[in-house]
Amino acid sequence: MSRMNLLQAVNNALDTAMASDDRVLCFGEDVGVFGGVFRATSHLQEKYGRERCFNTPLVEQGIVGFANGLAAQGSVPVAEIQFADYIFPAFDQLVNETAKFRYRSGSLFDVGGLTVRAPYGGGIAGGHYHSQSPEAYFAHTPGLTVVVPRNPHQAKGLLLASIRSPDPVLFFEPKRLYRASVGEVPDDDYELPLRQAEVVQEGSDITLLAWGAQMEVIEQAADMAGKEGVSCELIDLRTIVPWDVETVVESVLKTGRLIVSHEAPLTGGFAAEVAATIQNRCFLYLESPIERVTGLDTPFPLTLEKEYMPGPLKVLDAIHRTMDF
Amino acid sequence: MKTTRSTAKPVHKPVFANGDDIQIPVFTLLKPDGTAYAGAGKPTLDEATARRVYRAMLYTRVLDERMMAAQRQGRLSFYMQCTGEEAAVVGSTAALDDADMIMAQYREQGALAYRGFTTDEFMNQLFGNERDTAHGRQMPIHYGSRDLHYLTISSPLATQIPQATGYAYGQKLAGQGHCTLAIFGEGAASEGDFHAALNMASVHKVPVIFLCRNNGYAISTPVTEQFAGDGVAARAFGYRMQSIRVDGNDILAVFEATREARRLAVEHNEPVLIEAMTYRLAAHSSSDDPSGYRSKKEEEAWHKKDPLRRMQRWLIDRGWWTEDEERELTESLRREVLDGMKQAEKRRPPALATLISDVYAETPPLLREQLETLKAHIVRHPEAYPRSAPWLDDSTEKEGQA
Numbered sequence: 010m011s012r013m014n015l016l017q018a019v020n021n022a023l024d025t026a027m028a029s030d031d032r033v034l035c036f037g038e039d040v041g042v043f044g045g046v047f048r049a050t051s052h053l054q055e056k057y058g059r060e061r062c063f064n065t066p067l068v069e070q071g072i073v074g075f076a077n078g079l080a081a082q083g084s085v086p087v088a089e090i091q092f093a094d095y096i097f098p099a100f101d102q103l104v105n106e107t108a109k110f111r112y113r114s115g116s117l118f119d120v121g122g123l124t125v126r127a128p129y130g131g132g133i134a135g136g137h138y139h140s141q142s143p144e145a146y147f148a149h150t151p152g153l154t155v156v157v158p159r160n161p162h163q164a165k166g167l168l169l170a171s172i173r174s175p176d177p178v179l180f181f182e183p184k185r186l187y188r189a190s191v192g193e194v195p196d197d198d199y200e201l202p203l204r205q206a207e208v209v210q211e212g213s214d215i216t217l218l219a220w221g222a223q224m225e226v227i228e229q230a231a232d233m234a235g236k237e238g239v240s241c242e243l244i245d246l247r248t249i250v251p252w253d254v255e256t257v258v259e260s261v262l263k264t265g266r267l268i269v270s271h272e273a274p275l276t277g278g279f280a281a282e283v284a285a286t287i288q289n290r291c292f293l294y295l296e297s298p299i300e301r302v303t304g305l306d307t308p309f310p311l312t313l314e315k316e317y318m319p320g321p322l323k324v325l326d327a328i329h330r331t332m333d334f
Numbered sequence: 335m336k337t338t339r340s341t342a343k344p345v346h347k348p349v350f351a352n353g354d355d356i357q358i359p360v361f362t363l364l365k366p367d368g369t370a371y372a373g374a375g376k377p378t379l380d381e382a383t384a385r386r387v388y389r390a391m392l393y394t395r396v397l398d399e400r401m402m403a404a405q406r407q408g409r410l411s412f413y414m415q416c417t418g419e420e421a422a423v424v425g426s427t428a429a430l431d432d433a434d435m436i437m438a439q440y441r442e443q444g445a446l447a448y449r450g451f452t453t454d455e456f457m458n459q460l461f462g463n464e465r466d467t468a469h470g471r472q473m474p475i476h477y478g479s480r481d482l483h484y485l486t487i488s489s490p491l492a493t494q495i496p497q498a499t500g501y502a503y504g505q506k507l508a509g510q511g512h513c514t515l516a517i518f519g520e521g522a523a524s525e526g527d528f529h530a531a532l533n534m535a536s537v538h539k540v541p542v543i544f545l546c547r548n549n550g551y552a553i554s555t556p557v558t559e560q561f562a563g564d565g566v567a568a569r570a571f572g573y574r575m576q577s578i579r580v581d582g583n584d585i586l587a588v589f590e591a592t593r594e595a596r597r598l599a600v601e602h603n604e605p606v607l608i609e610a611m612t613y614r615l616a617a618h619s620s621s622d623d624p625s626g627y628r629s630k631k632e633e634e635a636w637h638k639k640d641p642l643r644r645m646q647r648w649l650i651d652r653g654w655w656t657e658d659e660e661r662e663l664t665e666s667l668r669r670e671v672l673d674g675m676k677q678a679e680k681r682r683p684p685a686l687a688t689l690i691s692d693v694y695a696e697t698p699p700l701l702r703e704q705l706e707t708l709k710a711h712i713v714r715h716p717e718a719y720p721r722s723a724p725w726l727d728d729s730t731e732k733e734g735q736a
């Protein structure tokens with residue numbers, strides 16, 4: 010075990026993946042000598058050489074197109090997009106190519122080796138273009154797997170599983186937690202399961218569901234609610250698609266109440282998908298309407314970022330509304 | 335085998351070409367010591383314009399120094415300097431008509447300074463306060479001014495380049511003799527948007543000028559890892575576009591090249607690509623430390639080519655400027671920037687309702703409802719929202735309401 014922050018855990022996972030498989034390559038803007046603007050790829054070029062870890066020209070559609078090609082050839086590319094906000098020039102490659110490679114060829118070709126990493130999320134005074142949470146755009150694309158870790162231990166295990174998964178994975182890293190989230194991480198090689206949500210705290214009155222940096226927020230809300238005598242069950246969805254319906258259903262059948270929280274805007278956010286499925290599966294067991302605590306239906310602001318964000322107090326208010334329904 | 339130029343000549347052996355036989359020279363008029371090259375001819379920059387240019391360059395230098403210091407003191411969340419690239423930015427702007435459109439990347443505050451953006455306007459944007467025209471929504475340095483024909487900065491790189499082509503096509507149809515200047519880095523020129531912009535500009539004969547600031551780096555990535563070709567200038571040939579490479583630290587060369595480019599654009603609807611060879615003397619941004627990817631020696635060599643010093647010598651030689659004037663102006667600009675900063679810092683944050691205005695021309699009911707819910711929430715927990723809670727009941731809150 011070593012104490013690491015989330016960034017070090019990502020770096021450690023990449024190092025582990027490159028050491029265990031020569032086919033693993035890491036590349037992206039500023040990823041080479043510099044080790045990435047956040048330093049997630051520090052020392053990888055030094056260790057594995059310029060052929061396996063390198064800077065690319067500044068072109069996201071090129072990065073992902075190139076990575077698709079590499080994956081089709083049998084390599085295991087781990088491409089970095091510097092900020093999730095800058096993934097959109099590669100939207101076509103991801104949505105029309107990555108996601109459909111296997112399906113359109115009847116498995117003659119696939120890009121299962123591909124992983125795309127990108128820091129996402131707000132709370133760092135980043136304004137419109139260094140704050141967004143784009144998971145829902147990709148969740149609407151069958152064929153893509155979308156994974157979001159909540160802490161260093163999860164980051165290493167989920168990233169290793171993503172790199173080795175037979176499907177292409179979009180791995181969104183909560184950059185607000187890059188240095189803020191510190192914890193014990195096993196030194197050896199381990200994987201955590203994709204497509205499985207995790208119950209991180211058991212409770213009986215209400216289920217709170219989130220992912221990534223928002224886990225910390227619902228934990229704080231659960232602590233406050235706990236002091237008022239409300240017992241919260243906390244679930245980390247971890248894989249956004251394909252998502253683990255059964256774990257959430259089982260929890261809601263027990264608690265009868267559900268709040269889903271994410272930073273992305275309300276309308277069309279992934280919470281809507283969860284709410285629709287859960288009301289269908291648990292209708293007669295629900296004690297109150299499913300609540301969503303999310304960002305506003307606006308672009309991400311700067312000065313009034315705190316007001317925009319679905320912070321712990323907003324989740325607590327929702328817990329009160331739900332309990333008092 | 336029809337190309338746009340002619341019927342391509344048939345050959346009977348494979349003939350490859352990689353463009354190495356085309357050499358693009360660097361257009362330069364002023365030596366690093368500020369004296370003119372022999373044969374440089376008489377510069378077209380007149381005294382009044384030259385003084386206006388130099389003032390804007392000096393202002394930009396002073397602003398950048400002060401605001402980077404403010405960022406280091408924790409008074410500002412983020413900053414980016416134009417330092418080292420003032421001649422490329424201000425010189426090209428000065429060669430335009432003041433009503434021509436500018437679509438910049440983020441390091442071009444010199445263009446705004448030249449056109450008269452006030453210290454107050456700079457500061458209100460930097461501090462994202464209630465007087466910022468974009469209501470504190472964007473990170474510092476994302477300026478915009480409709481009056482000064484300067485499109486609001488957007489962080490996603492290269493997106494403004496094809497927009498410049500479109501804007502300029504509209505200017506051509508409007509027939510008022512205006513053009514658009516797109517400014518961007520050599521890193522951004524790797525984006526697909528750059529290539530699309532150039533091709534469309536050539537095909538549709540658009541009065542647009544593409545000015546690439548080739549400053550050697552895109553954050554940590556040196557140009558040697560950005561492209562294998564002869565810089566950015568050579569790419570124009572693939573689109574049959576006029577292209578020129580200029581010494582970006584030479585104010586006279588930048589001015590002259592852009593003046594001529596503007597003539598081609600406006601009088602002949604010929605788009606032009608200008609590659610200004612320069613150097614980013616400062617860090618990429620306040621979040622960056624260049625010591626990890628480039629040497630002090632390299633930086634020092636470029637400090638000797640400082641575009642401000644070069645222009646200053648030239649001005650003094652002509653009797654258009656004195657060292658006393660320089661001292662006084664620097665002093666007064668420093669005072670102006672400091673005073674402006676102190677005022678802007680004290681101003682209120684933008685009204686809460688600005689969170690939801692400008693998303694659409696008319697705010698949808700669901701969004702209004704979200705704002706009401708947010709207000710009620712803040713009223714319940716005012717201590718958690720020090721930026722907005724104190725002003726909630728203020729009548730000015732209503733102003734921002736869409």
Ligand SMILES: Cc1ncc(C[n+]2csc(CCOP(=O)(O)OP(=O)(O)O)c2C)c(N)n1
Binds near residue numbers: 518520522547549618
């Ligand atoms: C589409 C997109 N990708 C990545 C980034 C992150 N980024 C911001 S500035 C920058 C480097 C830009 O270099 P260059 O165009 O040469 O301009 P310079 O900073 O040198 O002026 C990068 C990669 C971005 N803003 N937008």
Ligand SMILES: [Mg+2]
Binds near residue numbers: 521547548550552553
């Ligand atoms: Mg550059």
